[in-house]
Amino acid sequence: MNIILLGPPGAGKGTQAKRLEAERGMVQLSTGDMLRSAVASKSALGREAQAIMDAGHLVRDDVMIGIIADRISHPDCAKGFTLDGFPRTTAQAEALDRMLKEKGLRLNAVIELKVDQNALFDRIQGRASEAEAGSERADDNIGVLRKRLEVYQGQTAPIIPYYKKKGLLHEVNGMQGIGAVAKAIDAILAHKANKEIQPC
Numbered sequence: 001m002n003i004i005l006l007g008p009p010g011a012g013k014g015t016q017a018k019r020l021e022a023e024r025g026m027v028q029l030s031t032g033d034m035l036r037s038a039v040a041s042k043s044a045l046g047r048e049a050q051a052i053m054d055a056g057h058l059v060r061d062d063v064m065i066g067i068i069a070d071r072i073s074h075p076d077c078a079k080g081f082t083l084d085g086f087p088r089t090t091a092q093a094e095a096l097d098r099m100l101k102e103k104g105l106r107l108n109a110v111i112e113l114k115v116d117q118n119a120l121f122d123r124i125q126g127r128a129s130e131a132e133a134g135s136e137r138a139d140d141n142i143g144v145l146r147k148r149l150e151v152y153q154g155q156t157a158p159i160i161p162y163y164k165k166k167g168l169l170h171e172v173n174g175m176q177g178i179g180a181v182a183k184a185i186d187a188i189l190a191h192k193a194n195k196e197i198q199p200c
Protein backbone atom coordinates (compact mmCIF):
# COMPACT_ATOMS: atom_id res chain seq x y z
CA MET A 1 0.00 0.00 0.00
CA ASN A 2 1.18 3.48 -0.85
CA ILE A 3 -0.54 6.15 1.18
CA ILE A 4 -0.35 9.79 2.20
CA LEU A 5 -1.08 10.89 5.76
CA LEU A 6 -2.35 14.45 5.67
CA GLY A 7 -3.02 16.75 8.59
CA PRO A 8 -1.71 19.80 10.41
CA PRO A 9 1.33 19.73 12.69
CA GLY A 10 0.43 17.87 15.87
CA ALA A 11 -2.27 15.72 14.21
CA GLY A 12 -0.36 12.49 14.85
CA LYS A 13 0.91 11.67 11.34
CA GLY A 14 4.38 10.71 12.53
CA THR A 15 3.07 8.40 15.25
CA GLN A 16 0.84 6.53 12.80
CA ALA A 17 3.46 6.43 10.03
CA LYS A 18 5.97 4.85 12.45
CA ARG A 19 3.39 2.29 13.52
CA LEU A 20 2.57 1.39 9.91
CA GLU A 21 6.27 0.88 9.26
CA ALA A 22 6.72 -1.33 12.34
CA GLU A 23 3.55 -3.38 11.76
CA ARG A 24 3.35 -3.57 7.99
CA GLY A 25 6.77 -2.63 6.64
CA MET A 26 5.33 0.42 4.89
CA VAL A 27 8.33 2.75 4.79
CA GLN A 28 7.79 6.06 6.57
CA LEU A 29 8.80 8.84 4.20
CA SER A 30 8.93 11.85 6.49
CA THR A 31 10.27 14.92 4.70
CA GLY A 32 10.54 16.68 8.07
CA ASP A 33 12.84 13.90 9.38
CA MET A 34 14.88 13.99 6.16
CA LEU A 35 15.35 17.75 6.51
CA ARG A 36 16.23 17.45 10.21
CA SER A 37 18.95 14.93 9.42
CA ALA A 38 20.26 17.25 6.67
CA VAL A 39 20.37 20.05 9.24
CA ALA A 40 22.16 17.79 11.75
CA SER A 41 24.77 16.77 9.17
CA LYS A 42 25.29 20.44 8.19
CA SER A 43 24.95 19.58 4.49
CA ALA A 44 24.28 22.31 1.92
CA LEU A 45 20.60 21.37 2.00
CA GLY A 46 20.62 21.44 5.79
CA ARG A 47 22.15 24.91 5.87
CA GLU A 48 19.53 26.16 3.39
CA ALA A 49 16.61 24.49 5.19
CA GLN A 50 17.42 25.38 8.78
CA ALA A 51 16.32 29.02 8.84
CA ILE A 52 13.19 28.22 6.83
CA MET A 53 12.21 25.43 9.21
CA ASP A 54 13.00 27.47 12.30
CA ALA A 55 10.65 30.17 11.03
CA GLY A 56 7.86 27.65 10.33
CA HIS A 57 7.85 28.28 6.58
CA LEU A 58 8.02 25.71 3.80
CA VAL A 59 11.21 24.67 2.03
CA ARG A 60 11.08 25.28 -1.76
CA ASP A 61 8.94 22.89 -3.81
CA ASP A 62 11.73 21.98 -6.26
CA VAL A 63 14.02 21.01 -3.38
CA MET A 64 11.35 18.88 -1.69
CA ILE A 65 10.27 17.22 -4.93
CA GLY A 66 13.91 16.30 -5.64
CA ILE A 67 14.32 14.77 -2.18
CA ILE A 68 11.20 12.61 -2.47
CA ALA A 69 11.91 11.58 -6.09
CA ASP A 70 15.27 10.28 -4.94
CA ARG A 71 13.97 8.53 -1.81
CA ILE A 72 11.00 6.88 -3.48
CA SER A 73 13.36 5.20 -5.98
CA HIS A 74 15.06 3.20 -3.22
CA PRO A 75 14.12 -0.50 -3.41
CA ASP A 76 12.65 -0.58 0.12
CA CYS A 77 9.76 1.63 -1.07
CA ALA A 78 8.56 -1.12 -3.40
CA LYS A 79 7.00 -2.84 -0.34
CA GLY A 80 4.82 0.19 0.20
CA PHE A 81 5.23 3.54 1.89
CA THR A 82 3.54 6.22 3.94
CA LEU A 83 4.20 9.79 2.93
CA ASP A 84 4.31 11.86 6.12
CA GLY A 85 4.63 15.62 5.55
CA PHE A 86 4.65 15.44 1.75
CA PRO A 87 2.99 16.76 -0.36
CA ARG A 88 2.42 20.10 1.35
CA THR A 89 1.49 22.22 -1.67
CA THR A 90 -0.46 21.73 -4.88
CA ALA A 91 2.79 21.85 -6.89
CA GLN A 92 4.18 19.02 -4.73
CA ALA A 93 0.97 16.98 -5.17
CA GLU A 94 1.12 17.36 -8.94
CA ALA A 95 4.82 16.50 -9.05
CA LEU A 96 4.13 13.40 -6.93
CA ASP A 97 1.54 12.22 -9.44
CA ARG A 98 4.03 12.59 -12.29
CA MET A 99 6.77 10.86 -10.33
CA LEU A 100 4.59 7.88 -9.38
CA LYS A 101 3.35 7.52 -12.94
CA GLU A 102 6.92 7.47 -14.25
CA LYS A 103 7.82 4.73 -11.80
CA GLY A 104 4.68 2.71 -12.52
CA LEU A 105 3.46 3.25 -8.94
CA ARG A 106 0.19 4.60 -7.63
CA LEU A 107 -1.42 5.90 -4.48
CA ASN A 108 -3.93 3.65 -2.74
CA ALA A 109 -5.28 6.21 -0.28
CA VAL A 110 -4.90 9.67 1.17
CA ILE A 111 -5.87 9.71 4.85
CA GLU A 112 -6.64 13.05 6.43
CA LEU A 113 -6.28 13.20 10.20
CA LYS A 114 -8.85 15.79 11.19
CA VAL A 115 -8.23 17.69 14.40
CA ASP A 116 -9.93 20.51 16.23
CA GLN A 117 -7.96 23.80 16.14
CA ASN A 118 -8.24 24.53 19.87
CA ALA A 119 -7.20 21.06 20.90
CA LEU A 120 -4.35 21.31 18.45
CA PHE A 121 -3.09 24.42 20.21
CA ASP A 122 -3.09 22.47 23.48
CA ARG A 123 -1.18 19.62 21.86
CA ILE A 124 1.39 21.86 20.25
CA GLN A 125 1.74 23.87 23.46
CA GLY A 126 2.60 20.56 25.15
CA ARG A 127 5.15 19.85 22.46
CA ALA A 128 6.54 23.37 22.83
CA SER A 129 7.00 22.85 26.59
CA GLU A 130 8.79 19.57 25.89
CA ALA A 131 10.99 21.43 23.41
CA GLU A 132 11.89 23.95 26.07
CA ALA A 133 12.75 21.03 28.33
CA GLY A 134 15.32 19.85 25.79
CA SER A 135 13.73 18.25 22.69
CA GLU A 136 15.93 18.48 19.61
CA ARG A 137 13.25 20.21 17.50
CA ALA A 138 14.18 23.88 17.19
CA ASP A 139 10.88 24.60 15.43
CA ASP A 140 8.83 23.54 18.47
CA ASN A 141 8.05 26.86 20.09
CA ILE A 142 4.52 28.14 20.26
CA GLY A 143 4.99 31.11 17.89
CA VAL A 144 6.54 28.91 15.21
CA LEU A 145 3.89 26.27 15.65
CA ARG A 146 1.17 28.90 15.17
CA LYS A 147 2.92 29.94 11.98
CA ARG A 148 3.13 26.32 10.83
CA LEU A 149 -0.59 25.95 11.44
CA GLU A 150 -1.28 29.04 9.33
CA VAL A 151 0.96 27.69 6.58
CA TYR A 152 -0.95 24.41 6.73
CA GLN A 153 -4.29 26.17 6.33
CA GLY A 154 -3.03 28.41 3.55
CA GLN A 155 -0.86 26.07 1.49
CA THR A 156 -1.50 22.45 2.45
CA ALA A 157 -5.24 22.25 3.17
CA PRO A 158 -5.99 23.28 -0.46
CA ILE A 159 -4.65 19.91 -1.66
CA ILE A 160 -7.47 18.10 0.15
CA PRO A 161 -10.03 18.78 -2.63
CA TYR A 162 -7.41 17.67 -5.18
CA TYR A 163 -7.39 14.17 -3.68
CA LYS A 164 -11.13 14.19 -2.99
CA LYS A 165 -11.74 14.68 -6.70
CA LYS A 166 -9.55 11.66 -7.44
CA GLY A 167 -11.66 9.57 -5.05
CA LEU A 168 -8.64 8.87 -2.83
CA LEU A 169 -9.52 10.91 0.26
CA HIS A 170 -10.53 9.32 3.57
CA GLU A 171 -11.11 11.23 6.78
CA VAL A 172 -10.15 9.96 10.21
CA ASN A 173 -11.02 11.70 13.46
CA GLY A 174 -7.58 12.57 14.81
CA MET A 175 -9.05 13.67 18.15
CA GLN A 176 -9.45 10.06 19.24
CA GLY A 177 -6.76 8.20 21.15
CA ILE A 178 -3.79 6.78 19.26
CA GLY A 179 -5.28 3.25 19.33
CA ALA A 180 -8.63 4.37 17.90
CA VAL A 181 -6.92 6.38 15.15
CA ALA A 182 -4.80 3.31 14.34
CA LYS A 183 -7.94 1.15 14.14
CA ALA A 184 -9.65 3.61 11.79
CA ILE A 185 -6.60 3.73 9.51
CA ASP A 186 -6.33 -0.07 9.52
CA ALA A 187 -10.00 -0.35 8.54
CA ILE A 188 -9.41 1.93 5.53
CA LEU A 189 -6.37 -0.10 4.47
CA ALA A 190 -8.27 -3.38 4.88
CA HIS A 191 -11.11 -2.05 2.77
CA LYS A 192 -8.66 -0.93 0.08
CA ALA A 193 -6.87 -4.29 0.11
CA ASN A 194 -10.22 -6.10 -0.26
CA LYS A 195 -11.19 -3.96 -3.20
CA GLU A 196 -7.85 -4.68 -4.88
CA ILE A 197 -8.45 -8.43 -4.88
CA GLN A 198 -12.07 -8.30 -6.08
CA PRO A 199 -12.43 -9.35 -9.71
CA CYS A 200 -13.67 -6.43 -11.80
Ligand code: AMP
Pocket: 009, 031, 032, 033, 035, 052, 053, 054, 056, 057, 058, 059, 060, 064, 084, 085, 086, 087, 088, 092, 139, 148
Ligand atom coordinates in the same frame (compact mmCIF):
# COMPACT_ATOMS: atom_id res chain seq x y z
P1 AMP B 1 7.36 18.19 9.79
O1 AMP B 1 8.28 17.39 10.65
O2 AMP B 1 6.72 17.39 8.70
O3 AMP B 1 6.35 18.95 10.57
O4 AMP B 1 8.29 19.27 9.02
C1 AMP B 1 9.10 20.20 9.72
C2 AMP B 1 9.44 21.36 8.79
O5 AMP B 1 10.18 20.89 7.66
C3 AMP B 1 8.24 22.09 8.19
O6 AMP B 1 7.72 23.06 9.06
C4 AMP B 1 8.85 22.69 6.94
O7 AMP B 1 9.66 23.82 7.25
C5 AMP B 1 9.81 21.59 6.49
N1 AMP B 1 9.13 20.64 5.57
C6 AMP B 1 8.86 19.33 5.82
N2 AMP B 1 8.26 18.76 4.77
C7 AMP B 1 8.13 19.73 3.84
C8 AMP B 1 7.56 19.77 2.53
N3 AMP B 1 6.98 18.69 1.98
N4 AMP B 1 7.61 20.96 1.86
C9 AMP B 1 8.20 22.04 2.39
N5 AMP B 1 8.74 22.08 3.61
C10 AMP B 1 8.70 20.93 4.35
